[in-house]
Amino acid sequence: MNSLYMPKDSLIHSLDPRTKMIFVAFVVASSFIMNDPALQLLLLVALFPLVVIAKLVKPYLISIQFLLLFAVLIMTVHGIYNPIGVTPVFEIFGGLTFKYESMVYASVMSFRILVIGTGAVLFVMTTHPSDMASALVKWKVPHSFAFILLSTFQIIPIIAREAKIVMEAQQARCLDVKGNIIQRVKNLVPMFAPLFIITFMKVHQLSYVLECRAFSRKGNKTSLRETNIGSLDYSFLLGMLAVLVFEIYLKLFMMGSLQLTTDALLTYSLIGTWVVCGFMLIKFLFKRVQGKVGGVN
Amino acid sequence: MAEQAIEVTNLTFEYPDTEEPVLKDISFSIDYGEILGIIGPTGAGKSTLAMCVNGLVPQVINGEMEGDIKVKGMNVHESNVAAMSEHVGFVFQEPENQLSQMTIEEEIAFGMGNLGVPREEMLGRIKDALSQVSLEGFEERSPLALSGGQQQRLAIAAVLAMRPTIMIMDEPTSMLDPKGKNEVYDVLKNLKAYGMTGIIIDHEVERIAAYCDKVLVLDGGEVQMFGTTEEVFTKIDRLHELTLHAPQVTEFLSQYNQQFDGKLDLATTVKKAVEVYESANK
Ligand SMILES: Nc1ncnc2c1ncn2[C@@H]1O[C@H](COP(=O)(O)OP(=O)(O)OP(=O)(O)O)[C@@H](O)[C@H]1O
Ligand SMILES: [Mg+2]
Numbered sequence A: 001m002n003s004l005y006m007p008k009d010s011l012i013h014s015l016d017p018r019t020k021m022i023f024v025a026f027v028v029a030s031s032f033i034m035n036d037p038a039l040q041l042l043l044l045v046a047l048f049p050l051v052v053i054a055k056l057v058k059p060y061l062i063s064i065q066f067l068l069l070f071a072v073l074i075m076t077v078h079g080i081y082n083p084i085g086v087t088p089v090f091e092i093f094g095g096l097t098f099k100y101e102s103m104v105y106a107s108v109m110s111f112r113i114l115v116i117g118t119g120a121v122l123f124v125m126t127t128h129p130s131d132m133a134s135a136l137v138k139w140k141v142p143h144s145f146a147f148i149l150l151s152t153f154q155i156i157p158i159i160a161r162e163a164k165i166v167m168e169a170q171q172a173r174c175l176d177v178k179g180n181i182i183q184r185v186k187n188l189v190p191m192f193a194p195l196f197i198i199t200f201m202k203v204h205q206l207s208y209v210l211e212c213r214a215f216s217r218k219g220n221k222t223s224l225r226e227t228n229i230g231s232l233d234y235s236f237l238l239g240m241l242a243v244l245v246f247e248i249y250l251k252l253f254m255m256g257s258l259q260l261t262t263d264a265l266l267t268y269s270l271i272g273t274w275v276v277c278g279f280m281l282i283k284f285l286f287k288r289v290q291g292k293v294g295g296v297n
Numbered sequence B: 001m002a003e004q005a006i007e008v009t010n011l012t013f014e015y016p017d018t019e020e021p022v023l024k025d026i027s028f029s030i031d032y033g034e035i036l037g038i039i040g041p042t043g044a045g046k047s048t049l050a051m052c053v054n055g056l057v058p059q060v061i062n063g064e065m066e067g068d069i070k071v072k073g074m075n076v077h078e079s080n081v082a083a084m085s086e087h088v089g090f091v092f093q094e095p096e097n098q099l100s101q102m103t104i105e106e107e108i109a110f111g112m113g114n115l116g117v118p119r120e121e122m123l124g125r126i127k128d129a130l131s132q133v134s135l136e137g138f139e140e141r142s143p144l145a146l147s148g149g150q151q152q153r154l155a156i157a158a159v160l161a162m163r164p165t166i167m168i169m170d171e172p173t174s175m176l177d178p179k180g181k182n183e184v185y186d187v188l189k190n191l192k193a194y195g196m197t198g199i200i201i202d203h204e205v206e207r208i209a210a211y212c213d214k215v216l217v218l219d220g221g222e223v224q225m226f227g228t229t230e231e232v233f234t235k236i237d238r239l240h241e242l243t244l245h246a247p248q249v250t251e252f253l254s255q256y257n258q259q260f261d262g263k264l265d266l267a268t269t270v271k272k273a274v275e276v277y278e279s280a281n282k
Helices: A017-033 A037-053 A057-081 A100-126 A129-138 A143-172 A181-186 A188-212 A231-254 A263-296 B046-053 B104-115 B119-132 B148-160 B178-193 B205-211 B229-233 B236-241 B248-260 B270-280
Strands: A088-092 A096-099 B006-014 B023-030 B035-039 B064-071 B088-091 B166-170 B197-201 B214-219 B222-228
Touching: A017 A037, A017 A100, A017 A129, A017 A231, A037 A057, A037 A100, A037 A263, A057 A096, A057 A100, A057 A263, A088 A100, A088 A263, A096 A100, A096 A263, A100 A263, A129 A143, A143 A188, A181 A188, B006 B046, B023 B046, B023 B214, B023 B222, B035 B046, B035 B178, B035 B205, B046 B064, B046 B088, B046 B166, B046 B197, B088 B148, B104 B119, B104 B148, B119 B148, B148 B166, B148 B178, B166 B178, B178 B197, B178 B205, B205 B229, B214 B229, B222 B229, B222 B236, B229 B236, B236 B248, B248 B270
Parallel strands: B035 B197, B035 B214, B088 B166, B166 B197
Antiparallel strands: A088 A096, B006 B023, B006 B064, B214 B222
16 A cells, blocks of 8 residues: 555546645635534534545544544643633533533634544545646646655655664664663664665665656656546536535624534533544553453463 | 767766776777676776766766766767656666656656656557566556566666667666566567667676677776677686676686686687587587
């Protein structure tokens, strides 16, 4: 596996990368326009069908778990300690109270992370990096910039492999890479110094190779991969525009009369993230224990 | 003299951080369709010389250079590496450092794309290049998911697709096992069939003797010997002085002559040696 790209046969995959880049921008914009927890939750739910269409439910859920961890942290810490809160909502042990204003603030922030994360995951997992590069070139982004972006995807597996080699080499020199946490952190230095140097040298050599492949040649360049904006892209773009207009309308004229954010919603979403996180934790611990038990046998 | 494929005259080169020149007053030329083998001990300056031919030295890798290099009648100084790459392909030693794309097909298309080859033509050329290095059917794979020998052949294919007239390979097989080496040399043989001019640097004199038309021996930055494969490899004493050796069969015939006072001609390939030996024993 070279990148996060998941080759699948879906409508989202066949969209032009440029459309999808606009889509990411649209999601970011939406998450800022709708700065209300309930609306953001709505946005998040609305994005989910797209994940289903892209046939990425499982990888999406796996990658979103990590963002959820952030969400829980933000919601809990801000909910209790953020000084903007005045109205208490509910109390947990030890006199720690969640306050309405700070919970709104925290929810907006963490839902925004989830919404933008979903958009980004949708983009990255459905777009071949080379397509993205050639689409960028069509947008008159300099060729070398597109290449940098592309080779970043490519260099990750190379670094990973070098890291393994360096680790094995250092282990052979009696470096303890499997010790306790402190020991391991200390050992990062003898790991990363050679890794950095090796990567640097590789990139250096690659620059000669690129030069020999006419990379800096002036004149127009061509690409093997073709990306075209078709009717599907136009309908998708129109759809986004419509939603955007609706969001702005909602924001400007309806906010006064519409009050979706209630104490209950905030509390439930907080507890909801706790539950999901707790579940993840249990799963993780379970695997750990299982690994240990399995290791003994 | 008619225009030569590569013409080097009085080339002297010095890296910024070396005390004395790495290349000293080097002159040689090769004609179209010839394959030149460069041999010499490590540090002799072989790679540096090869990189001078396509302009990588001194344009990208800095240093002080004197003398003239003409490739297909063009002065390399007056051009740049990217422009030269249309005429001169360069294959490096490490296979994986030469690969930068996500799939094999794109790897091969990369150089062509930079040259502005239209997409329709690319597809044909990719097919050609892959069949030249016998990697057909691998188009969609990642270059990283290949063995070393396959990666090196891919690097060669990527250069071939740019359709250069001259191909330079700097120790293309030193990272490979015997099978990988054979694979690369078979490609080299094909190049000859395509009428391409080539320079190959290698330590294996047997293979150089079998595949090259001319040999250049470099030591201490100076041309010690230059001539046809026969000329160079039959001067065994001179090679030994330079701590190099001739192909095993040549060494054998020479030893035989010495020990048994034989008068065998020195041959450089197994096939020729058998003929020589056979006719002498009649
Ligand atoms: N970038 C550089 N900067 C300074 N000196 C260099 C550089 N590259 C090579 N040299 C020096 O130039 C000399 C010739 O190097 P070169 O790589 O051309 O040798 P080589 O014949 O290719 O050796 P090998 O068979 O090991 O590849 C060596 O002494 C080397 O130390
Ligand atoms: Mg070398």
